Amino acid sequence: MIEKISENVMDKVSIDFLRDQVLKNAYGNDDTPIAALDPRVLLLWYLFFGLVPWFLNDVAVLLGMFAFTAITTRMARVAPLVLFVFALGVFSQTGYMFVASLLFGGDLSTLAPLLVLTLKVATVSLASITVFSGLDPDRLSCGLLWFGCPERLSFSISFAYRILPILMEELQNILLSYRMRGRAPEHDTVMGKIRWIVYQVKTIVQSFYPLMLNTAKRSRTTVEALELKGYRYASTNMKVLKIKLSTLHAGPREALFAAVSVAWAALCFAAPHILEVL
Amino acid sequence: MSTYAERGATGSQKLMVFVLSMSLYGLATLISELIPSVQIGIVELSVEFFLFIPLTLAMLFDPLSAALGAATGELVFSEIMLGQFGGLGELEKFLTVTIAVYLAGLMVRDPKNIKQVALAAISGPAIQLAMSAVVDIVKVQVAVDDFEAIPGLPESVFATEGFSFLNDLCFSGILFCLLPTIFLVPRLYGKIEPLLGCKPRTATDDAAPALSGRVVAWSVVGFAVAIAAACISKAGMSIIEWEADWAESQTAVLAGIAVAAVAALIIGFWARRSAQLKNA
Numbered sequence: 001m002i003e004k005i006s007e008n009v010m011d012k013v014s015i016d017f018l019r020d021q022v023l024k025n026a027y028g029n030d031d032t033p034i035a036a037l038d039p040r041v042l043l044l045w046y047l048f049f050g051l052v053p054w055f056l057n058d059v060a061v062l063l064g065m066f067a068f069t070a071i072t073t074r075m076a077r078v079a080p081l082v083l084f085v086f087a088l089g090v091f092s093q094t095g096y097m098f099v100a101s102l103l104f105g106g107d108l109s110t111l112a113p114l115l116v117l118t119l120k121v122a123t124v125s126l127a128s129i130t131v132f133s134g135l136d137p138d139r140l141s142c143g144l145l146w147f148g149c150p151e152r153l154s155f156s157i158s159f160a161y162r163i164l165p166i167l168m169e170e171l172q173n174i175l176l177s178y179r180m181r182g183r184a185p186e187h188d189t190v191m192g193k194i195r196w197i198v199y200q201v202k203t204i205v206q207s208f209y210p211l212m213l214n215t216a217k218r219s220r221t222t223v224e225a226l227e228l229k230g231y232r233y234a235s236t237n238m239k240v241l242k243i244k245l246s247t248l249h250a251g252p253r254e255a256l257f258a259a260v261s262v263a264w265a266a267l268c269f270a271a272p273h274i275l276e277v278l
Numbered sequence: 279m280s281t282y283a284e285r286g287a288t289g290s291q292k293l294m295v296f297v298l299s300m301s302l303y304g305l306a307t308l309i310s311e312l313i314p315s316v317q318i319g320i321v322e323l324s325v326e327f328f329l330f331i332p333l334t335l336a337m338l339f340d341p342l343s344a345a346l347g348a349a350t351g352e353l354v355f356s357e358i359m360l361g362q363f364g365g366l367g368e369l370e371k372f373l374t375v376t377i378a379v380y381l382a383g384l385m386v387r388d389p390k391n392i393k394q395v396a397l398a399a400i401s402g403p404a405i406q407l408a409m410s411a412v413v414d415i416v417k418v419q420v421a422v423d424d425f426e427a428i429p430g431l432p433e434s435v436f437a438t439e440g441f442s443f444l445n446d447l448c449f450s451g452i453l454f455c456l457l458p459t460i461f462l463v464p465r466l467y468g469k470i471e472p473l474l475g476c477k478p479r480t481a482t483d484d485a486a487p488a489l490s491g492r493v494v495a496w497s498v499v500g501f502a503v504a505i506a507a508a509c510i511s512k513a514g515m516s517i518i519e520w521e522a523d524w525a526e527s528q529t530a531v532l533a534g535i536a537v538a539a540v541a542a543l544i545i546g547f548w549a550r551r552s553a554q555l556k557n558a
Contacts (some may be wrong), residue, residue, distance in 0.1 A: 018308075022359060040548075100434040101429075104429075104434040132358045148551070152296070154353070158303070158353045159300075159354055161359070164304075164355065201454075208331060208459075212302060212335075216298055219301065220473060226293075227290050241555060
């Protein structure tokens with residue numbers, strides 16, 4: 001039974017599937033309301049929704065913030081895989097701890113502080129999903145560059161999205177060729193299962209040998225091409241930055257987004273007192 | 279003087295090592311983030327430990343570039359691309375990975391000496407795991423109010439963290455760090471360096487950076503920053519008491535001043551940056 005399920009999962013989670021999802025997440029939703037916003041405004045927005053929840057302890061306030069980030073995540077039309085990873089991450093952060101504290105003699109009263117923690121983690125993660133998955137990588141790196149982030153970070157982001165599909169395909173090809181040449185051990189018995197795992201791990205480690213050599217060649221080509229364009233000097237030159245960042249523009253749409261966010265946040269902070277009065 | 283350049287530690291070669299380490303480790307962490315871990319009984323055999331890639335690169339090339347590249351790769355590929363970016367928490371991971379890989383890379387003077395390589399390959403994950411376990415415990419302590427008062431929580435946190443430290447070190451550390459690194463370093467030695475246009479690292483290389491008191495001191499500083507990043511919520515909580523006495527005028531005025539100050543700071547920065555770019 002379990003084997004069947006795991007086989008089923010493994011069928012769906014092929015490298016192709018992962019690649020498609022990541023690419024879809026990066027470039028597939030340029031037309032959402034979130035993606036159209038100025039990256040600088042979104043980064044400032046993230047600075048608030050990514051930091052402030054950590055300082056709060058009121059469930060009502062946190063619930064309000066959580067609802068808002070959930071809406072923005074919906075608006076950003078994030079790929080389902082990302083949401084799945086998010087759910088898994090939130091559970092492994094706190095659900096696991098709840099089960100463990102039950103084992104050590106805790107009871108349901110442990111749940112309340114953990115709920116606060118869960119809400120904090122969930123709100124912050126959703127805010128980051130909105131900003132970092134909702135935005136086009138190039139726009140994101142432009143925004144970071146505008147704020148004076150190290151050029152290497154913004155370069156890494158744009159480069160990562162471009163190189164990732166190539167690297168994934170290459171790793172898959174190498175893995176497949178190893179699998180074709182080798183013969184996987186039978187995994188009916190317990191010993192066989194252990195041997196099978198060892199075999200799989202060995203294959204993965206061995207495939208990094210050619211992959212490392214190939215990537216070394218590729219990174220040399222990349223860096224040399226960058227050097228030809230004067231990358232290391234251009235990245236610190238204000239004139240180049242001016243040309244590069246001239247596409248950024250904050251207008252009425254950004255103002256509306258900021259106004260709605262501020263109003264919602266103010267409402268959240270007022271919520272406990274409104275509830276008290278009622 | 280020429281040895282340093284000949285060894286290949288020029289700016290562009292450092293960038294190459296950075297790019298290499300970033301893309302490989304980023305790919306590995308992305309995959310391990312998505313593949314569920316294998317559970318054998320109570321022992322979790324997580325694939326999340328692909329640390330052998332930056333370890334190998336740090337032993338063969340400039341350790342600092344490899345370490346920074348690996349940490350950046352993890353940040354960009356598995357956090358930002360998947361939208362798992364956790365703000366300050368990522369700073370902690372970034373710093374611990376950088377310190378661990380850097381120190382492990384510095385421990386190896388001669389990549390052909392298998393004992394040195396093995397020692398460094400197990401020390402790297404040990405350093406990283408120990409640091410992240412400490413940070414995790416501190417983090418839960420500050421994030422959960424009255425941590426000590428909740429029955430069973432302190433013990434369970436210490437137990438889960440301690441267990442996962444030992445488990446990760448014994449299983450992932452040996453299976454995914456020690457063995458692959460011992461396998462890869464001698465095979466790649468002398469083969470991968472020419473591809474980046476460098477000379478292989480040798481034991482008699484004076485120009486190679488060594489493990490010194492300064493490096494250790496900087497690592498301790500980095501670790502302190504990592505803990506501080508995790509702790510900052512605690513400090514914030516005591517400074518800004520949102521719940522208590524909100525209506526009390528003093529707190530409200532102080533909060534108003536804080537908000538206004540932050541807004542002014544942002545607007546000021548925005549204006550300055552725009553002017554800077556316009557006048558360039």
